[in-house]
Amino acid sequence: MEYDAWSDLRKVFDAAAEKTGSAIAYSRLRLERAKCLNRLNGLYEELGRASYFALVRSREPDTASLVEQITRKRRELEELCAGLGEGSTVTCPFCAGQNRSDSTYCADCGAPLT
Ligand SMILES: [Zn+2]
Helix, strand or coil, X not given: CHHHHHHHHXXXXXXXHHHHHHHHHHHHXXXXXXXXXXXXXXXXXXXXXXXXXXXXXXXXXXXXXXXXXXXXXXXHHHHHHHHHCCCCEEECCCCCCEEECCCCECCCCCCECC
């Protein structure tokens, strides 16, 4: 009798711990995605700066490495979004890219989604 009561209590605790664990994993994933999006926007900015100065100096911009980094980050972002598994999307008014409904910025062009 006593044992069963403890066993039930243990089950309740285990279930709570599991829920807490997945909540932590979820917020960690959201944090990772925010960081990834931040870095992606930073890379877009770098690309813009590199292109600007190349134009000003009438040179070919050396952007291959930046483009490659951006492509990699975009893939990473897509995976993080998929990992978070939120279904509905919002269309970017600038580039028509599909974004998750709770996105603040477009993952394609970095434009704010309002
Ligand atoms: Zn966009």
